[in-house]
Amino acid sequence: MKKTTLTSVLILFISSLCIAQSKVDLAITNANIIDIRTGKLTNNKVVIVDKGEIINVCSPAELSKYKANQTISAKGKFVMPALWDMHVHFGGGDSLIQENKDLMNLYIAMGITAVRDAAADISPSVLEWRKAVNDGKLLGPTIFTSGPKLEGYKSIWLGDIEVGTMDEVNKALDSLDKLKVDFVKITDNTIKPEIYLGSIKEARRRGYKTSAHIPPVFTIEQVSEAGLSSVEHITYLLRAGLKNQKELSDQVANGTQTARDLSLKALNEFDEATAEAAFKILAKNKTAVTPTLSISYATAFLDVNDHQNDAFLKYIGPGLRKTYDWRVQRAAKDTKEAIEIRHRTIEKAASLLPLLQRSGVKILAGTDAGYLNSFDYPGLGLHQELELMVKNGLTPLQALQASIINGPDFLNKSEKYGSVSKGKKADILLLNENPLLNISATQNIYGLVAHGEYLDAAKLKSLLIAK
Template sequence: MFRTAWVVLTLAVGLSSRAAAQTGRLFIQHVAVVDVIAGQLLPDMTVEIRGRTIAAMRSDRPFRVTRGATVIDGRGKYLIPGLWDMHVHLSFPAGAAQIFLPVMVANGILGARDMHSFLSPVISLKHAVASGAQVGPRLFVAGTAVDGPNSYLPGARVVRTPDEAKEAVRELKAAGVDFIKVYSSLPRDLYLAVASEAKNEGIPFVGHVPYPVTAAEASDAGQRSLEHLTEVDVGTSSDEAAIKAEEVEAMNQKRGSIPDPNRLKSTFDSAKAAALFERFRRNNTWQVPTLVVLYQERQIADSTLRGNDSLLVYIPKLLRDYWRSLPIDIAAKIVALYAFHAELIGPLNRAGVPMLAGSDSPNPYVYPGFSLHDELGLLVRAGLTPAEALRTATINPAGFLGLTDSLGTVAQGKVADLVLLDANPLSDIANTKRIRAVIQGGRLLKRSALDTMLARARARAAAGGN
């Protein structure tokens, strides 16, 4: 979001071997299956997995367990679909992917959307994960974000004319990206050129709402997802035109712009907000709030919290040192903005605006894998039910990506991307952290295997990511 990619280093795509896919059958007996669509439990179920697929589910009578099958006693356990983090960055710093991707799997995250990385390395990384050469969640990637000549984003694909903007869309698609990401400093005419060419090429475009464009205009232009509620917040203000003018002026000086949370609160226009949210619903414009990236700025704003986080062991020293160097004044403003954004979640949800869970890791104190669970907790604190929050990381990503035929729920015929929990996430969303086992594409990873993955990640982080 605001601080992504300030430290920009080349991604070293070293490939680690993945264990062979499980052979034979796997049975999970007497487990409570979480129906994420209905928000209900299916008690005392037996789930049969053959190869990569959920072959059968039954509660009325037991399966005949075949010789040599693996059997898990699911009594007291809860089975959910694999989780998704729909906003991550994997290129920063060097060697990050080899630490972060296994940590994500150990946290039950089996799908992720990379929202700005160096193009060639992230495409290679996507293929390495798909082939099994690199442990990690399935990846959907944007490659490099498209931005304008006054870009302040390191590594951006800078375009200066409508023709260059259209060429960027075509070249990124040809390189194998799954969508085009636009960034904050993209001039209005270049933004519209990207939108037009993306439509012509049949590829979605997502990302920030650029400073010269309103959130309503982005929705009408067909932008598939809006990240971080940036410009959505400004769009609820009666002072939107003046704020946008100030943002454009900052853009012209190659600076980012963070709106004043007090100004947004004092000028909040409920009728304007309702109309904007209805537009999002009508246009099927998805929101990725990434509340956690704002919330975690308190670790910078409050000096008593610095260096006290046990999860720092998963972060290479270079990145830790960078986090600790960041100024307190900007962090305090971002923390205040978190409170305003959190107040928008309930109204967005009640208006029927579709939402996706994303962490924006590894921004300051936003930890790959772990912080997705924190995002779910913040969404609940902001007004979602646990079931609604769980949907933002399961069935909603599958729907956004057009994968509901194979992913997003625990159901017969779907890919066996599953997480076995020790406690009910529908009663407390924090229970998504209580992971007993992960099943990735039918391959069982017991708690001991997940702990080994985490230990190796800590060791790699301690070695600087090498």
């Protein structure tokens, strides 16, 4: 009897040793976890991270099962998935490759662990960085990229793939297939209308999500019905409030109406009921919208704030800062009337956010940050975007969902992102304040787990290097 009892004790002791010796990379204790889908707060949990993945979220009593190389107390802090910026750009030419690469640090420093690169002219480098981040050889956000975007002949944008026939569209998409791009971007500067629609349809047929600007010759509903996955820039949606949108777009197509006239009518004759009906079509077709408020506000109000005293400006390389001049100089030429229209346009467009939300349209949090887009800062810009979303009618939770939930969902990555739970990627943001009560709290960062590696506030600050 004694022998049996002793054997049982030994077995239990050995078993307990085995459990205690389950080695992991990181344990976050005392975590107050925010569920971004529901807004529910779960207190005093332990988050176990190993090899870049959350392998368990458990009670403090279960912590004894693990031997962590690093343990972080999150007592009094708020824990949630890290942020996604769903519209950024890397570019400006080969001479600015290093300055663009340096932007990777800015995203991480500001708690952003994934970005959607919506086309640029240095795609080979971006693709290299995408692989290096995925392989754990470069600290930076996970990159989802379109590669070079599709445009018409003689595009004003550098690096575009210029197409004028469907045969050229197919060859362009073949080249993007080889690059293994994550989605397809299309803009409307010189592309023929039929090639624009054909590009959307063919890209979707091949299984790609599509992202685009909206040509004035089409209604918002037409591009959605063609299969467009996301409208970039909320100002285009003002057209959805025109009762005679189709007639006016046809007039632009036949030259009896200018694109500027259409934009002014959309601003001055906007009808909410008409827009709501259009937005419900977007929702039905799962066409998302990326508002990019931060860039629109920055450039629309350059007459009020020239941003020369922005603290964050010093973290942008001189070559990239130089690319800001284009928009600044263009805005400086505007008349008093044009400036007033700039102000009214972004304020009216931004006011559509609650209507989009009520209509069931997925809103994506993206900034347009990068080269060319003046004073729209990589990293900081997303926090400003979230603040602007809330200022214009979304709740803090809805703004966070636009980044953390809708971002992965758009790219079909929800299985691995969007919550602090078992089986998800270990991209975790620790905040000193509750962002559900104050959206600006997203900037009050205590620490960040980026792809499984914990970076405290001091380390994150060290990534902000003046140029």
